[in-house]
Amino acid sequence: MSELSVNHLLGIKYLNKQDIQLIFETADHFKEVINRPIKKVPSLRDITIANLFFENSTRTKLSFELAEKRLSADVINFSASQSSVKKGETLIDTVNNILSMKVDMVVMRHPNPGAGIFLSKHVNASIINAGDGAHEHPTQALLDSYSIREKFGEVKGKKVVIVGDILHSRVALSNIFALQLLGAKVMVCGPKTLIPKYITDLGVQVETDLRKALNWCDVANMLRVQNERMDISYFPTTREYTQQFGVDKALLDSLDKEITIMHPGPINRGVEITSDVADSKQAIILDQVQNGVAIRMAVIYLLASKIKQ
């Protein structure tokens, strides 16, 4: 097994266990590369990648761009706020215009679920989904599982609780798929209004008591409350949310065991986790960011190697 089973990375749902293992093993090598004095390899000299961000992003966009540049690919960036999308151009037209400039790969973030899947059926390029609405964010899930593997040696058998706004979270869905493929046990925890109705059909446990959830888990992945996606009010006040679902140092110290804290960013300090938790030794939030570059290099390298000359 030395090749991905897919030509696009649209979601974790479309990957198998071997794919994820191949991505992790390749990322191990890239992690060594990005710690060298010269952090660049020439593999993708003849590949051009377009980063299409129809939705705001800081970390993911920077991480992808850095990964592409460390592989020596040519990179063009595009943000919807400064584009012809505002003038009424369709997605296919926008992308085909970019592809006619000889672009081989598209990294796309889009507010609509399934945008990447739609695009992959209509344009001739390798597509990487960098987040599509509340659907999937595969590279985030890969780097989260990779960080758990790095910390514990393996993901299999680990207990992971995803806390917060599960309903609007693409990170949660991709994480559930990835963790289950790798053999971890998954629980979601949050206000009932922010937990999708049929989530147990995916084989995850549901818990509304944060203390119980934290006592059960090895790793807690704290999600941000996505106010921008909330059309109605899902909980009374932010303060009340924090009281019930925020993690502070006192809560962590009162648990039976030492758990690991993860966060996909951006952190709302004082809402889902307090500053002393975010900056504590138990948090691997900055390791996640570093691993993000290695994981994205691995995904891009493996997909690019399937683009025929």
Add this chain to the structure above:
Amino acid sequence: MSQKVLLNAKEVNIILHRLACQLIENHKDFSNTVLIGIQPRGKYLANRLVALLRDDYKIKDLPINHLDITFYRDDFRRGDKTLEASTTEINCQIEGKNVVFIDDVLYTGRSIRAALTAIQSFGRPKEIELLTLIDRRFSRHLPIQPNYRGRQVDAINEEKVIVNWVENHGEDAVYLVNH
């Protein structure tokens, strides 16, 4: 398929000792020298030579280094398969050092070309030499020649040189295989 033994275990052992002595002749106590095995197959030869220099010739403080060249190869996207990487372990400074690349078979020279690029990510060596167990004459694609060679072989392109080591194949031997 026909198979011919190029070197048996005894001959491999004699050659390893000769190569070790040639290295000592040029590098004295190895204080400014770095030996690097080229992954994946040069690793075994490098490990053997380092062990020999340490145990039989009492060279001290000789680190084992392995360099993977996958991301520097010039045939990315040119074959059917994805190029699979191996581990890189460079355990010492490269800047200003006398580097010796170690690989089992020198064929087209393209791997060594990639290694020459790869090593620069770690610093600027003073000079780079090449040691190879088998030198396949007349098949080079690039102007690259070894400084130390175990055995020179005239092989046609259809033939393959296979190097076996006790560590992974249960025997030390070199075969010439014709498909």
